[in-house]
Amino acid sequence: MKIPKYSREITAFQGEKGAFSQEAVRLLLGPRAEALPCQRFEQVFERLQRKEAGAAVIPIENTLAGSVHENYDHLLRFGFPIVAETRVRIVHNLIAPPGVPFRKIRRVFSHPVALNQCLTFFAKHPEIERVPFYDTAGSVKMIMEERLTDAAGIASALSAGIYGASILKRSIEDDRQNFTRFFLLRRRGWRPARRPEAPKGWKTTLVFTTRNVPGALFRALSAFALRDLNLNKIESRPLRGKPWEYLFYLDFMGRPDEESSRNALKHLGELADFLRILGCYPAAG
């Protein structure tokens, strides 16, 4: 495939145009970044690998639903460095074609996770049927294409703008403490035009396995605790081919070229069977 000249500006993301991931693309790369929708997470990684995109944006965890475990697996397999993170507050809006009033709405389409995050709204409106759909923004796209007059979608405000739909009700989510954290990925060897600033410090994400002995994880964490390095997150994933053993993904505050972090990583390297740094980037908060 011919690589277009502007490929470095194209950013792959999963979902339809208007997905929350596209909001993350804007936050990470500015309003002029060209967002390239992909159906599946794996395709987002493949686009970056085949140089059809110069960057990729993936969700890694949500404060209600938890980690996007599939993306942890892809991070390890593809090995693209994480160069930035951001957080998007998930605001669910009820969106219908222009001119369709709220009282006409009988069906609401959206991704099952989004439907489940708006239970208060549905309890208040028992006459409205919930219809699971493959994507949040995709539900708005479909409703506009089909020109449905009794249906709405639940999606981002951005998707209403993109498909020319109207927001009937804003922020119908049950829990406003609903945030998704996203990573910006580049290909190996990519260098920023200028060194980014990190007013809230640097964060490093790594993956390791321990020997399968008592206290192994405790000793691994001691590499950080004994140096007062703060862990933000730890996530376990099954280790293929070794049933009941695990990979650990860990975020800590620090950067590998600082002395205490360097020593911690050296210490962890002595204890771990396997260790790889997935990225170092300015912390979002």
Add this chain to the structure above:
Amino acid sequence: MKIPKYSREITAFQGEKGAFSQEAVRLLLGPRAEALPCQRFEQVFERLQRKEAGAAVIPIENTLAGSVHENYDHLLRFGFPIVAETRVRIVHNLIAPPGVPFRKIRRVFSHPVALNQCLTFFAKHPEIERVPFYDTAGSVKMIMEERLTDAAGIASALSAGIYGASILKRSIEDDRQNFTRFFLLRRRGWRPARRPEAPKGWKTTLVFTTRNVPGALFRALSAFALRDLNLNKIESRPLRGKPWEYLFYLDFMGRPDEESSRNALKHLGELADFLRILGCYPAAG
């Protein structure tokens, strides 16, 4: 709802009859246990709560796909004690109506996870289309009901027997190291007729939160490491209402009425904001 006399013998599980969860029911409760299929995991818990079942069997982790995170959330919310665990090797079989030969198969239905675990088979047979379906055993049920003559399902050997279908090819999964671990749950206050034996020792599952300070998880794990108690697994889940804080689910070898475990739990209680024991049961291996 009237509670049938034999309700204590009924065991709720998720999936259609013949699902791998039903194999777990057999392993945990013997061949005479009556398995009650439920569509969703939450319904499995609700059946036990409403006394429509006397026991529930849920998958908690798979050695390829990882934890069933939704069930960790339900364990905490419903509070049913875990009283046993078992492991089922996931063997995927190609199953069709009797008399349909392999060379006629053009479509294969199954749960997307099962389809993805048989990629070698599909690579060898590019003429066969993969069709995602809601359930493994459900795909066999549907093929038999519809009497399809060009289609097969991928499911357990048990499901072939239940629906009167034939196994065309056995064990077509890519990776034989594919196991699912299941928990047996009872209502609070349930007591076994006789104390179970634990030839491989006792395992305890608990959930806790730490104060959000550097080294908190390290100190929590020290309660076990300093007493040479072996951790089998740790899993993090988001803490609702506190973005970027986590609940930790932990399995360790020991039982709370033994001295070292009792001391470890007391120690962990000092360090944790919240601590609950979810169950203590004979380890499966």
